[in-house]
Amino acid sequence: MNAIAARPAQPIKLYGSAISGHVHRVRLFLSMLGLPFEVIELDLKQRAHRTPEFLARNPFGQVPVIEDGETTLADSNAILVYLNERYSPDPARWMPRDPVGAARVQRWFSVAAGPLAYGPAAARVMALFGLAADPAETVTRSHALLAVMEIHLGQQPFLAGPAATLADIANYAYVAHAPEGRVSLDAYPQVRAWLARVEALPGFVPMVRTPVGLAAAAES
Numbered sequence: 683m684n685a686i687a688a689r690p691a692q693p694i695k696l697y698g699s700a701i702s703g704h705v706h707r708v709r710l711f712l713s714m715l716g717l718p719f720e721v722i723e724l725d726l727k728q729r730a731h732r733t734p735e736f737l738a739r740n741p742f743g744q745v746p747v748i749e750d751g752e753t754t755l756a757d758s759n760a761i762l763v764y765l766n767e768r769y770s771p772d773p774a775r776w777m778p779r780d781p782v783g784a785a786r787v788q789r790w791f792s793v794a795a796g797p798l799a800y801g802p803a804a805a806r807v808m809a810l811f812g813l814a815a816d817p818a819e820t821v822t823r824s825h826a827l828l829a830v831m832e833i834h835l836g837q838q839p840f841l842a843g844p845a846a847t848l849a850d851i852a853n854y855a856y857v858a859h860a861p862e863g864r865v866s867l868d869a870y871p872q873v874r875a876w877l878a879r880v881e882a883l884p885g886f887v888p889m890v891r892t893p894v895g896l897a898a899a900a901e902s
């Protein structure tokens with residue numbers, strides 16, 4: 683454990699959107715680390731993430747992006763790794779140093795960037811913005827992921843083992859908000875218990891619930 687945790691010289695700038703789960707995972711970890719930050723809210727509907735100015739920060743045109751002094755970084759999972767390595771008083775707590783522990787976190791980063799993004803996150807985006815894709819297929823894909831998580835979390839309290847790690851931070855928001863995409867969590871008590879464990883961690887902050895998402899959740 684580091685004796686004294688580093689602090690940013692000035693508040694970290696977080697370019698994001700309040701309804702983005704990718705952005706929320708960064709906001710959540712900034713809060714858990716107690717770091718100063720300011721959010722620059724981009725209106726994605728107005729394509730504020732596609733301006734030349736923003737594309738210079740992230741050529742993929744996606745949020746989140748952070749600016750920490752001279753350092754500009756995109757990609758939520760990459761940002762979590764950066765914040766942990768640079769500012770956590772106990773980086774091994776969130777990203778284990780042993781080969782198996784580190785690999786387990788990486789595995790759940792891959793889930794967050796794959797099945798979670800193409801399942802519950804995509805189902806929610808379709809519900810929020812009425813996108814023309816097949817919601818049924820996405821909902822089915824979401825339940826396939828949740829079924830795996832249900833078994834996994836019945837065997838251990840957190841995704842990568844006995845304690846919370848970056849794996850839990852990366853996967854929390856889109857699972858917690860899955861009902862906004864008409865993906866019910868009713869059949870997954872172990873998943874719901876895990877969400878409650880994450881919500882009980884010091885510094886936890888929730889993601890906003892949107893009116894459209896709330897209506898969808900009420901129907902599901």
Ligand SMILES: N[C@@H](CCC(=O)N[C@@H](CS)C(=O)NCC(=O)O)C(=O)O
Pocket residue numbers: 702703704705726731743744745746756757758759795
């Ligand atoms: N791999 C990226 C994905 C980020 C992402 O999909 N961001 C969405 C918001 S939730 C976005 O910016 N979408 C706008 C677009 O792709 O045009 C990450 O983990 O940060």
